[in-house]
Structures are given as structure tokens and as C-alpha cells.
Amino acid sequence: METGTQSNDTVLTFGELLLRICPDASGKWLESSSLPVYVGGAELNVATALALWNVKTKYFTAMPDNGLSAQIINYVAERGIDTSAIHKGAGRQGLFYLTSGADMKHDAVIYDRAGSAFAELKPGVIDWDKVLTGVSWFHFSAICPALTEQTADLCEEVLIAASKRNITISIDLNYRAKLWQYGKEPEQIMPRLVKYCNMVMGNVWAAESLLGIPVSPQLTDIDTKENYLAEALSSSKKIMERFPACRTVANTFRFDHEGGIKYYTTLYQEGEFYNSHEYITNKVIDKVGSGDCFMAGLIYCYGLKLELWTALNFATAAAFDKLSVKGDATQSTVEKITKAINNAN
Structure with missing residues (x-):
């Protein structure tokens, strides 16, 4: 698989830029007066990976108008991401x-x-026609509508605009229970957003929590890969039946395994169901951003119009590789990820 800019079209990712602050568990940061800080956020992590892989990428977020934001925006731009829509x-x-x-x-x-700038942004403020000009793919996550009902309305506004332009829309069904605190259950919000999505990525438990797609009560009782794959297929079919715009469903499975991680994924499209190679590691550097890397891998491969099996393999290897990379976004090239695939096979 070769790195290359796929076309003049642009992938736009939409979401809140976050600073991740990492105190150590022992509290030594108090003595050293030092805290590691990483620039991230689910959608920015996707954009960072795509830009590294030479995909034309734009990022939308809202930030306060101050010097700190200017520094952060410059940091994002240095990674090859178009920041003009911020x-x-x-x-x-x-x-x-x-x-x-x-x-x-x-x-x-x-x-x-x-009270963040992103959470405070209201519908009716942004000229989406301008932001979406030249965009062929739009990506966001379920973290956005979890913030406030106003943010959920903002998501719906841009989804309507993207849908009218026939832009491919993808969503990562990230479920963060601690964020859903504004009096609405996810099932009251998410279906009206997912109905615009052409690709849905997540896992069977997130689909249950966010969309009400039930998980078999016996799933964890029969703790086998075959059982999890069957559940992924069932969940994928139910998502497509409920949301006709959806053409692709991807599921990730990440389990604790003998002090490390066991990881594999599935992809369902056009009646075909694929499951990836199973990866196992006892060395995990940073779990943050692995799912974002998987999503970026799919977008990258779909832009190249690669076969589904190839796309799933690349996305899975990219996600697994991210577990060994410090920080929120991957730093691994296409060549490194492809080499990992070859070694696994």
C-alpha cells in the first residue's frame, strides 16, 4: 500500500479540540510542578492521522479567541491540517x-x-456552505452531542448541510456516560443524527447505549470470538435496517488479555461480513486514540477505493499500532502500518 494524496477532495472532521492533562497515579506531579499535556480530541486525532497519510484534511472546532488558542491552532496547522474553518x-x-x-x-x-467555546457555539452562527466547500467526507463522533442539547442541534445543522451536498458522512459511536448530563438520554438524541450517516463505527455495546440496538444478554456468558462476531453481524444488520442511509458498519473489540490487550474488528457492507486478524500485545503505551486511528484507517482506504478486506486490515493494524504510540494521535506512517500487517500475516 502506497502513501498518496487521493484527490483534490477534502475530509472534514468536526468536534471539540481538547487538551489532555495527565497526572501520574502516585501524585508525584505535585512535587515536580509538572503535568504532561497532549493536544487531542477524537475528531482531531482522525484528522492528524489522515494528514500524516497525505490525505487533504480540514478540521472544524470552536476555540476561545486568545493567545493560547493561537498557539494550539499553529500546532495543528504544522501537522498539515487545514485550520481555516476553526x-x-x-x-x-x-x-x-x-x-x-x-x-x-x-x-x-x-x-x-x-462552558467551553465549542459547547457554547449555537446553531445559526456558522456558514456551513463555506466550511463544506470542496469537502467529500464529513466525520464526527457521538462525543459532540453528549455535551449539551445545543451542541446536538449544532451537529444536526451541519449534518443536514452535508447531506444536501451528498457528502459521505461517518460517525464514531463513542459512548461517554459521564458526558450525558443535560437531561436527555442518548436514545432521545442520537437516532436523529445517525439517520444522516453512511458509515457507522463503534461496538455493539455503544450501539445499545446510544441507539437502543439490543445486545444479547448471553453475550458475555459465552466469551468466545465466534459469539462476539455473531453479535457484531446481528448489530450491523439492525443498524442498517433502522438507518437506510447507512451503507457500512464497523465494530471494534478490545479486551484486556493476560495483562495486555486483545484486539480485532469487523466490517459489514453490501451483505458481506469481514473480520480482521486478531492482535495481542502485552505492552501498551497509550490507549487513547486507538479507535480514532481505526476510523482514520477506514477513511483513508475508502478514499483510495481499496477492497473491503484490505481496508479492514489496514484500519485494524493502524489502531493496534496506536496502542504503542504515546499521545492522542498516531505518529505511524502508512509504510510502518503496512509492514505490521505483513509481519502479522
Whole structure:
């Protein structure tokens, strides 16, 4: 697989830029007066990977109009991402704290995003026709509508605009229970957004929590790969039946395994169901951004119009490789990921 700019069309990712602050679990950061900080956010992680892989990429977010934002925007631009769509408005910079080495799904994550510039951005402010000019693919995640109902309305506004332009739309069904705090259940919000999506990526448990697609009660009782694959196929079919615009469903499975991680994925499209090579590692550097890297891998391969099996293999290898990369976004080239695929086979 060769790196190359796929076309003059642009992938636009939409979401809140976050600073990830990483105190160590022992509290030594208090003595050293030092905290590691990473620039990220799910959608920016996708954009960073795509830009590294020579895909023309633009990023939309809202940030406060100050010198810190200017530094961060310059940092993003230096990674080859078009920052011209970033909106500067009222509010503050979104943050989250994650204890070093911990998993975002567990108690070590603390969100500090209330009143951020992104959360404060209202529908009717942005000229989406201008932002979407030249865009062929639009990507966002379920983290955005989890912030506020206003942000969910903002998501719907841009999705309508993208849909009218026949732009391919993808969503990562990231489920963050701690963020859904504004009085609405995810099932009351997410279906009206997912109905515009052509590609849905996530896992069977997120599909249940966000879309109400039920998971078999016996799933974890029969703890086998075959059982999880069957559940992924069933969930994928139900998503497509419920959301006619959806043409592709991808699922990731990441399990703790003997002190490390076991990882594999699935892809369902046009009645065909694929499952990836299974990867296992006992050495995990950073779990953050692995799913974002998987999503970027799919977008990259679909832009090249590669076969589904090839796309799934590349995206899975990219996601697994990210577990060994410090920071929120991958730093691995297409060549490195392709080599990992060859070694696995």
C-alpha cells in the first residue's frame, strides 16, 4: 500500500479540540510542578492521522479567541491540517484529565468542558456552505452531542448541510456516560443524527447505549470470538435496517488479555461480513486514540477505493499500532502500518 494524496477532495472532521492533562497515579506531579499535556480530541486525532497519510484534511472546532488558542491552532496547522474553518468565539478551552496509563472508560477520567467555546457555539452562527466547500467526507463522533442539547442541534445543522451536498458522512459511536448530563438520554438524541450517516463505527455495546440496538444478554456468558462476531453481524444488520442511509458498519473489540490487550474488528457492507486478524500485545503505551486511528484507517482506504478486506486490515493494524504510540494521535506512517500487517500475516 502506497502513501498518496487521493484527490483534490477534502475530509472534514468536526468536534471539540481538547487538551489532555495527565497526572501520574502516585501524585508525584505535585512535587515536580509538572503535568504532561497532549493536544487531542477524537475528531482531531482522525484528522492528524489522515494528514500524516497525505490525505487533504480540514478540521472544524470552536476555540476561545486568545493567545493560547493561537498557539494550539499553529500546532495543528504544522501537522498539515487545514485550520481555516476553526471558529473563535466566547467560552473557554475544553480539558480533560486522565491518569497516566489508565483507560478513558474507567474512573481515572475527569472532564472539564462545561462552558467551553465549542459547547457554547449555537446553531445559526456558522456558514456551513463555506466550511463544506470542496469537502467529500464529513466525520464526527457521538462525543459532540453528549455535551449539551445545543451542541446536538449544532451537529444536526451541519449534518443536514452535508447531506444536501451528498457528502459521505461517518460517525464514531463513542459512548461517554459521564458526558450525558443535560437531561436527555442518548436514545432521545442520537437516532436523529445517525439517520444522516453512511458509515457507522463503534461496538455493539455503544450501539445499545446510544441507539437502543439490543445486545444479547448471553453475550458475555459465552466469551468466545465466534459469539462476539455473531453479535457484531446481528448489530450491523439492525443498524442498517433502522438507518437506510447507512451503507457500512464497523465494530471494534478490545479486551484486556493476560495483562495486555486483545484486539480485532469487523466490517459489514453490501451483505458481506469481514473480520480482521486478531492482535495481542502485552505492552501498551497509550490507549487513547486507538479507535480514532481505526476510523482514520477506514477513511483513508475508502478514499483510495481499496477492497473491503484490505481496508479492514489496514484500519485494524493502524489502531493496534496506536496502542504503542504515546499521545492522542498516531505518529505511524502508512509504510510502518503496512509492514505490521505483513509481519502479522
